[in-house]
Amino acid sequence: MVCYSGGRPPDPRKLRLLALVGVVAGAVALPLAVASAGQVGDAGQKVVRTPSRGQDRGERVDAKEPSAVPSRSPLILGLGLATAARCGPELTSPEGIEAQTCVLVQGTDTWARTYYRNATGKSLDSVLSLLGPGGRTLQTRCVTGADDEPATCETPRRHSRGGPSAYTAVTEFAERGAGGALLLRSGSNS
Template identity: 65%
Template sequence: MQRTSGGHGASTPSRGGADPRRVRLVALVGVVAAALALPLAVASAGSVRDGRRTGPPGAARTDDRPPAPAPSGSPRLLGLGPATAARCGPELTSPEGVEAQTCVMTQGDRTWARTYYRNATGTGLRSLLSLMGPGGRTVQAHCAVGAEDDPEVCETPRERTAGAADAYTAVAEFANGSGADAPLLLRSGSNSPS
């Protein structure tokens, strides 16, 4: 025999057991909570690189700078192929407002130079990026530097690595004007002292 309370037709659990509807409701709430918490936990975990968080996968990085340098020797494999190693000089800024950081990049058997720059001068500039390797080998790239104040990247062509990756040096020069006597605003190197 069932008893009702308050005249609303609600039944009390039978003696010695829990109400099956309540058990199902609690289980359903637990499943929904777990389904909502799992993606949030994954998104907030992010990844750690060089002891600092880089944020959740796919999130925009606030420091759009080169990857952490790899130890000398052959590049690590990340399961998808050879990793890219970067050997970079410090970030430099000229009094006129040119910012740059220059790196030697190595991936597998390829090496190239890359410079990250920003032109806050308000005028277009001329830039020359050089990669110097063993045996006096040099590869150069001329980069058009617009007057916009946006972060940009310039790279030399990727060449087959000849010798050790640490035998390469990269230098980027930013000048105001197009002639050979144009004033040099900034020189940024991959091995510049910090």
């Protein structure tokens, strides 16, 4: 026997509205709970800053720009909830370089990031370029050590001047020194 308050069955439209409100509340609460939890695996890790982009040559460097020093995050992407990524294929060279290069967009900012692993046993020269509309190019020299660990390098974020498809990212890894042989070119396009 089903008993209703007031003697009438509940209005199905009200039940659907209550179910919809519950789904919306869950959709809002879940990303907030995930964002407030932080990244797994970062606890107890020591952050080490090394000179990059001219600091070792005494050049002036903007402190607001991200470092070109590779991060050692165990999480591959480390992206926020509202970040869109357009990545090319994962590539591996015969010499032992593995890389994947992406264009990232978050809000009104666009930047490039490359994920790589250097198994050559030698430090390499590496340049990450973000090619944008109107022939604009932003380049970052990446510190590519010989430690065979996964790492990342990214360009500074810049205000977007078009949609995500207007940008392309390219990373080139080469042997050290002037005229070093190109070992791998990785791009954000397929």
